[in-house]
Amino acid sequence: GAGVSQSPSNKVTEKGKDVELRCDPISGHTALYWYRQSLGQGLEFLIYFQGNSAPDKSGLPSDRFSAERTGGSVSTLTIQRTQQEDSAVYLCASSLSGGGYEQYFGPGTRLTVT
């Protein structure tokens, strides 16, 4: 079956603009995660959804970052007023359920803030 998909694959934006990144998880997976990979920080967790609720938002770096998930499926990560330090690859993962299940990753969205 289809894996995790993300769009766009690349996004270049000007500092101060808002961006939306989309993740489509594997069908039937109730848990969805966002991570970020940057040169200085490695791979870091941002937020976890179980169904439509987000029991763990502890990794969101500032209040400019928000995410939602609707219908227990697609998720959108929004970054407002982008800064250069937001430049990174944003990765989405999904698993059958939350806690203790294997996670599968999408190809990522490379965000460049100029």
Place this chain on the structure above:
Amino acid sequence: GIQVEQSPPDLILQEGANSTLRCNFSDSVNNLQWFHQNPWGQLINLFYIPSGTKQNGRLSATTVATERYSLLYISSSQTTDSGVYFCAVEGSSNTGKLIFGQGTTLQVKP
């Protein structure tokens, strides 16, 4: 929070050689996964191995949960094995959050 350390940070091998990558973690875990990040950035699942031993072709992995480490073995390495190998763990709090090590960068020379 839980700490994950991988070693070595870098490894250069001649094609055909064997290698062992290590992952140490600081607390009990619900989940441990090994990934290979290919040159295009995609994280490829290698093993889901919170405990025990698994094998898949030339790769095998062992996790000794009581001693808080995991090993990834690569035998008869090929140039296509090049890339970054990550270990990631989920702590016992059961939130699903994976904590990643810094990775081992492997280069296999022909």
